Amino acid sequence: MTNKHVIRLENISRNFVVGDETVHALRNVSFSIGEGEFVTIMGTSGSGKSTLLNTLGCLDTPTGGEYYLDGVSVRLMGKNARATLRNRKIGFVFQSYNLLPKTTAIENVELPLMYNPSYSASARRRKAVESLVSVGLGDRLNHKSNQMSGGQMQRVAIARALVNDPAVILADEATGNLDSRTSHEILVLFQRLHSQGRTIIFVTHNPEISQYSSRNIQLKDGRVISNTINNHIQSAAEALAKLPVDND
Amino acid sequence: MNLTNLFRIALKALSNNKMRGFLTMLGIIIGVASVITMLALGQGSKKGIQDQISEMGANMIMIQPGADTRGGVRQSASSMETLKMADYESIRNESRFISAISPSVNSAGQLIYGANNTPSTIYGVSAGYLDIRRYSIDDGMMFTEQDIATAAKVCIVGKTVVDDLFPDGENPVGKVVRFNKIPFRIIGVLKSKGYNSMGMDQDNIVLAPYTTIQKRILAITYLQGMTASAIREEYSQAAIEEITDILRRNHKLKDAEEDDFNIRSMEELSSTISSVMDMLTLLLGAIAGISLLVGGIGIMNIMYVSVTERTREIGLRMSIGAKGRDILAQFLIEAILISITGGLLGVLIGGGLSFLIRLLLNFSAVIQPWSVALSFAVCTLTGIFFGWYPAKKAAKLDPIEAIRYE
Known part of the structure; x- marks a missing residue:
């Protein structure tokens, strides 16, 4: 792994005030993620992983500590600056895909570039096509989101996350809505992206997924309880091959 | 973005x-x-x-007698005698803002030709009336100054009158009709104007020299009114003021006395x-x-x-x-x-x-x-x-x- 840290968290804490009680969603969380890592962040619900994801995704700012994304300090950034940062450096993949309805794959993938004025219409389209081809949807460019299966929709969402060449891809339970076969297909795709040098953070509560990542960070009650390098990365493609074949 | x-x-x-x-x-x-x-x-x-309104004559000015009292009793406009021939002549000669003026005396009655008759109003006017009211002669001709001077028994009729009296399509020009037992020779027919905005039939009209109506029908020397035409619509107000001055002078009204006449213009109505x-x-x-x-x-x-x-x-x-x-x-x-x-x-x-x-x-x-x-x-x-x-x-x-x- 290279020395360059895409993500560096230093004593991040995040408190929410609910009524007259303060909830500590994150307590002194510190870790770094280097370029090209595939990190799973695991934890049960209430462990603070959603808050961590929001923080990593620059959707939320920490109460204390420092967060550097690609060398840029995020903590004191305003809303608009963070929006621009998300647009340039982060690719989100959500559990429920969040594609625009009645919109073609290509238009969905183009969307992040629509908010980046430096892209011309033709460059935008070219990028979107490239991105869709790279997730294996080169033959479905003009399919509308409601004409696609869950797996295909998630591929479109991944293509959308890739289109801006982000510093990091943030996946939030990206396989949570899919059956195990399709889940594995998506994991194969993530592993391929990893092998191409992409930095991926995959937030999940499913422990199975950690065997496919290069590192696993576990959260409990807002604290990091383990941060282990996976020296025996399983191949999702092999696992997929072992799954019983569907009849259809 | x-x-x-x-x-x-x-x-x-x-x-x-x-x-x-x-x-x-x-x-x-x-x-x-x-x-x-x-x-x-x-x-x-x-x-x-x-x-x-402009078809009726947008720059038309109507002068009527008014404010005449006899023994403290205010009289109706038609029976008032404040407007005289001298007033007509003064206005005609002196006013700079009017292009035409005509005396106006009228009498309602039955018009008879042969077996046909029709109710109509005969208007005693001068030749200028046609221009003031935007009428034009369709057939025949208008009466002349000579006819006015001699109080000739000639008349011009509107289309409604023609239709009522000559249902067979006879040419009315040259025919003699009777109005209040007095024979009038028709010398012209007016071009049809139709109904005006107030729903009045502008073709149910008979025009005759005002002298004829004054002398032979009404037996009066005063005028029931006058109709004038301002040179342009926007001069209506100036014309009204000028006529007011002339009439007040002629009638020798003191400053404190109110006008013994009324002047209204179409422009007022139209606005x-x-x-x-x-x-x-x-x-x-x-x-x-x-x-x-x-x-x-x-x-x-x-x-x-x-x-x-x-x-x-x-x-x-x-x-x-x-x-x-x-x-x-x-x-x-x-x-x-x-x-x-x-x-x-x-x-x-x-x-x-x-x-x-x-x-x-x-x-x-x-x-x-x-x-x-x-x-x-x-x-x-x-x-x-x-x-x-x-x-x-x-x-x-x-x-x-x-x-x-x-």
């Missing part, structure tokens, strides 16, 4: 919901169309009435009618404007629902880098596009409707460019005004909550 992309996004969002967009638009379409049609009808009827019609137009426009307002509220309602319904979409857009102002602009542009498209369709429909009304109902409808500009401006403002609140709401959403909104 540039404007082209925002337009693209807004257009895309609208085309995803065509039916809803159209229904929302319908409110604006109906509003704008009715504003334009109502204003066109209002303006049309105003113009129609003004045309008719009164104009202001009434403007009021009516305003009223119609205001009623139609309410429907435009309701249409605008419809936009707000739909945009509001749309923001709630598309919360996740907004959350997604924000998480991939849309700023609050991008979201605001998108929803605002959607609202404005709806209202402008609705406005355009409304203008077309309103224009078409006005055209149809003119074509089918023969009712004049005049589309004023300002009414188109106005309703267009209003509906654009409506879009901005009613789109603002929902758009602001959308822009203020928290992306974290919005993206997980169920």
Whole structure:
């Protein structure tokens, strides 16, 4: 792994005030993620992983500590600056895909570039096509989101996350809505992206997924309880091959 | 984020919901169309009435006797004798603001020719009357100064009179009709003018030299009134003031005494009618404007629902880098596009409707460019005004909550 840290968290804490009680969603969380890592962040619900994801995704700012994304300090950034940062450096993949309805794959993938004025219409389209081809949807460019299966929709969402060449891809339970076969297909795709040098953070509560990542960070009650390098990365493609074949 | 992309996004969002967009638009379409049609009808009827007034002689000035008292009893205008031939001559010779003046004496009665008769009013006038009232001779000729000097028993008749007395289509010129037992030879027929805006038949008229009426029918020496014509409509007021001065001087009225005559002009009437019609137009426009307002509220309602319904979409857009102002602009542009498209369709429909009304109902409808500009401006403002609140709401959403909104 290279020395360059895409993500560096230093004593991040995040408190929410609910009524007259303060909830500590994150307590002194510190870790770094280097370029090209595939990190799973695991934890049960209430462990603070959603808050961590929001923080990593620059959707939320920490109460204390420092967060550097690609060398840029995020903590004191305003809303608009963070929006621009998300647009340039982060690719989100959500559990429920969040594609625009009645919109073609290509238009969905183009969307992040629509908010980046430096892209011309033709460059935008070219990028979107490239991105869709790279997730294996080169033959479905003009399919509308409601004409696609869950797996295909998630591929479109991944293509959308890739289109801006982000510093990091943030996946939030990206396989949570899919059956195990399709889940594995998506994991194969993530592993391929990893092998191409992409930095991926995959937030999940499913422990199975950690065997496919290069590192696993576990959260409990807002604290990091383990941060282990996976020296025996399983191949999702092999696992997929072992799954019983569907009849259809 | 540039404007082209925002337009693209807004257009895309609208085309995803065509039916809803159209229904929302319908409110604006109906509003704008009715504003334009109502204003066109209002303006049309105003113009129609003004045309008719100017056909009657827009610069006509009517002088009538008035304020005559006998032993403290105020007399009716027709029996007053304050206007004399000398007044007529003074005005005719001295006034600079009138182009023509005619004495006016009249008598109602039955006109008889052979077995046919018709009720009519015979007007004693001078030759200038034709110009003042915009009449013209269709057949025959007008009586002359000579006829006036000799109180000749000749007359000019209108088309209604001709139709009543000569139902067989005989040429009336040269025929002798009887009015109150006095024979009049018809020397001319007036060109038809139809009904005026007050519903009076302008063709049911008999004109004769005023001297004839004064001497042979009424046996009076005074004038029942005078009709004059200002050189131009805008000089009506100046002419009225001038005539007032002449008459007050002739009648030797002291400063404290009130006028013993009345002068009214068509211009007064026409401006009164104009202001009434403007009021009516305003009223119609205001009623139609309410429907435009309701249409605008419809936009707000739909945009509001749309923001709630598309919360996740907004959350997604924000998480991939849309700023609050991008979201605001998108929803605002959607609202404005709806209202402008609705406005355009409304203008077309309103224009078409006005055209149809003119074509089918023969009712004049005049589309004023300002009414188109106005309703267009209003509906654009409506879009901005009613789109603002929902758009602001959308822009203020928290992306974290919005993206997980169920």
